[in-house]
Amino acid sequence: MMFQGIHRYRWRELQLLLLPCLFMLTGMVMLVLVDSHSDKVSLPTLDSLVPAIGVIAALLVTHILLTVLLPQADQVLFPIVGLLSIFGVLMALRLGPALNPPADNLGSKQLLWLLLGLLCCLLTVLFTRRGTLWISRYKYTFAAFGILLVGISLVRVFTTHINFDSPTHDELNLPGPGGGIPFQPSELLKICLVIFFAAYVAENREILGEGGPKLGFIPVPPLKQFGPLLLMLGMALVLFVGLRELGLALLIFGIFLAMLYLGSGRFLYVGWGVVLFAVGALICYKLFTYVQARVTVVGINCNATDAATRQIILGPAYQICQGLIAIGSGGVFGTGLGLGTPTNVPAVQTDYVFAAVAEEFGLLGVMALIGLYIMLVHRGFRIAANAKTAFHQLLAGGLTAIFAIQTMIIIAGNLKLFPLTGIPLPFITYGGSSLIANYIIIGLLLRISATDTA
Amino acid sequence: MNLQLDQFLFILRIVLVALIYLFLIQLIFVVRRDLVRMSSGSGAARGGTTAHKGLGYLVVVKPGPMPLRPGHRIDIEPVTTIGRGPTNTVVLEDSRISSEHARITYHDRQWWVEDMGSRNKTFLNGTQVPAGQGVPARPGDLLVLGPVDGVVTFKFGV
Numbered sequence: 001m002m003f004q005g006i007h008r009y010r011w012r013e014l015q016l017l018l019l020p021c022l023f024m025l026t027g028m029v030m031l032v033l034v035d036s037h038s039d040k041v042s043l044p045t046l047d048s049l050v051p052a053i054g055v056i057a058a059l060l061v062t063h064i065l066l067t068v069l070l071p072q073a074d075q076v077l078f079p080i081v082g083l084l085s086i087f088g089v090l091m092a093l094r095l096g097p098a099l100n101p102p103a104d105n106l107g108s109k110q111l112l113w114l115l116l117g118l119l120c121c122l123l124t125v126l127f128t129r130r131g132t133l134w135i136s137r138y139k140y141t142f143a144a145f146g147i148l149l150v151g152i153s154l155v156r157v158f159t160t161h162i163n164f165d166s167p168t169h170d171e172l173n174l175p176g177p178g179g180g181i182p183f184q185p186s187e188l189l190k191i192c193l194v195i196f197f198a199a200y201v202a203e204n205r206e207i208l209g210e211g212g213p214k215l216g217f218i219p220v221p222p223l224k225q226f227g228p229l230l231l232m233l234g235m236a237l238v239l240f241v242g243l244r245e246l247g248l249a250l251l252i253f254g255i256f257l258a259m260l261y262l263g264s265g266r267f268l269y270v271g272w273g274v275v276l277f278a279v280g281a282l283i284c285y286k287l288f289t290y291v292q293a294r295v296t297v298v299g300i301n302c303n304a305t306d307a308a309t310r311q312i313i314l315g316p317a318y319q320i321c322q323g324l325i326a327i328g329s330g331g332v333f334g335t336g337l338g339l340g341t342p343t344n345v346p347a348v349q350t351d352y353v354f355a356a357v358a359e360e361f362g363l364l365g366v367m368a369l370i371g372l373y374i375m376l377v378h379r380g381f382r383i384a385a386n387a388k389t390a391f392h393q394l395l396a397g398g399l400t401a402i403f404a405i406q407t408m409i410i411i412a413g414n415l416k417l418f419p420l421t422g423i424p425l426p427f428i429t430y431g432g433s434s435l436i437a438n439y440i441i442i443g444l445l446l447r448i449s450a451t452d453t454a
Numbered sequence: 455m456n457l458q459l460d461q462f463l464f465i466l467r468i469v470l471v472a473l474i475y476l477f478l479i480q481l482i483f484v485v486r487r488d489l490v491r492m493s494s495g496s497g498a499a500r501g502g503t504t505a506h507k508g509l510g511y512l513v514v515v516k517p518g519p520m521p522l523r524p525g526h527r528i529d530i531e532p533v534t535t536i537g538r539g540p541t542n543t544v545v546l547e548d549s550r551i552s553s554e555h556a557r558i559t560y561h562d563r564q565w566w567v568e569d570m571g572s573r574n575k576t577f578l579n580g581t582q583v584p585a586g587q588g589v590p591a592r593p594g595d596l597l598v599l600g601p602v603d604g605v606v607t608f609k610f611g612v
Contacts, residue, residue: 023474026469026470030470033462033463076484080481083474206516206518334471336463336466336467361471371478393521
């Protein structure tokens with residue numbers, strides 16, 4: 001793979017990376033100054049800016065490697081993702097020391113995960129050097145691998161009775177320094193399921209696109225082709241329910257419907273899907289008390305003064321009400337990075353980063369952030385639209401749908417418009433497995449955008 | 455610098471949010487140029503697909519592995535070539551389709567289908583189309599490209 005001359009260099013990508021790097025520097029300077037607690041401005045020392053320099057160097061190195069490996073890939077995707085990751089590192093740096101108990105190295109851990117994520121992105125690009133069509137042949141392998149990973153953590157929970165009441169059972173402690181590295185295998189399962197759905201729907205597109213049997217006047221999907229799809233979906237949903245990750249079950253269901261519609265073009269499936277979802281949601285509501293708790297909390301009025309509501313506000317609804325207060329104290333312009341008090345919200349670095357960003361960057365910052373996610377989704381769907389085979393279109397569409405639906409669910413949860421789930425905000429929430437899985441998705445999208453382009 | 459810390463931080467706050475918006479504006483410019491280029495390119499190539507040229511079109515019946523949907527319409531030019539090569543009017547990317555597979559021409563107020571010496575043959579309504587000789591085709595006829603069950607199937611329409 002030789003360097004094909006200066007006109008193949010990814011200039012656009014370099015141009016677009018300029019502003020994110022400036023953003024990192026400015027944010028870092030601001031954090032250092034806020035930390036210094038002095039009255040006069042003094043130039044920050046070089047070693048306090050090390051995280052910023054590390055991130056910028058990592059992004060530039062990845063950019064250069066992308067030029068070498070994949071010059072024709074989409075040039076807008078990586079800068080968007082870079083800026084979002086920078087947000088993540090800045091928030092981790094800012095929130096870490098202020099937590100209770102303080103986690104001073106939260107920022108450097110997030111930075112390390114970012115480096116790992118970039119590495120995984122490049123590895124994904126490398127592994128698909130011969131094209132991505134071979135992935136569709138191994139769809140059952142991928143699905144089995146994902147289910148196995150998640151199944152292991154589920155079995156571990158039930159055999160060792162570890163913490164039955166923990167908010168999620170979706171954890172796997174990989175052997176590593178400092179008591180093991182926590183890892184969420186469900187993040188990888190998402191990708192495996194999308195691969196399976198994409199390959200299956202691509203192969204059976206015609207049959208799914210034509211008619212099926214009719215139940216009186218209501219058309220019913222062709223059940224024989226639907227069998228493996230429903231089986232895989234059912235297994236995934238059961239796993240997620242077992243893991244107490246209902247947000248992920250919702251996410252997978254939404255992606256499934258999206259890809260089915262993309263592949264067949266029929267609203268019929270979406271209709272049946274919504275009906276099935278309503279039935280499933282009702283069952284889960286009746287079965288699980290924590291689902292009932294989360295749903296009632298959405299309806300709470302945080303300003304209420306009567307005793308019964310106040311008890312709920314100080315109990316299960318504490319996190320959500322604190323989140324709303326944080327968002328509110330941000331106002332339009334925000335309190336400024338490092339100058340607010342987002343740590344009043346429990347678990348702010350994982351579940352409630354959005355509220356922290358809203359408090360410190362204000363309405364303007366949050367709208368810009370949502371704009372960034374919209375651009376990310378736009379770019380992903382554009383890659384899907386330009387793809388040359390059905391499998392690539394469906395794969396790119398499904399992977400982008402992950403980002404779109406996931407972001408919507410968690411932002412709605414932060415804003416008390418929807419029950420809170422444990423889904424991470426892509427690239428910004430503190431957490432390694434989410435970052436790595438998202439960068440693998442980006443690697444796949446970049447590879448698809450470079451396949452068969454003239 | 456004799457700036458008070460508060461003032462400097464205020465400036466930094468504005469700069470921080472402004473940077474994100476500048477980035478978004480930069481993105482919009484790039485994307486806009488992209489969309490303009492895409493629409494002008496595809497517009498010239500398709501030349502207005504919604505208006506009927508009076509010659510007719512092919513309706514996709516069975517798309518096979520192509521990223522086409524059943525029911526998709528492809529306009530027929532006076533000379534339409536179908537094959538795997540990029541110089542064809544209708545490009546079908548599959549190894550079972552020859553680089554120059556079939557040709558549809560319109561003269562004598564009639565469509566003619568001829569096979570271009572393809573490996574897996576062309577079939578019109580089940581009968582094999584001989585290479586180099588035009589066979590008349592009418593609206594409703596089924597054009598099948600490839601081995602017996604066909605890789606791609608089209609239907610003629612007016």
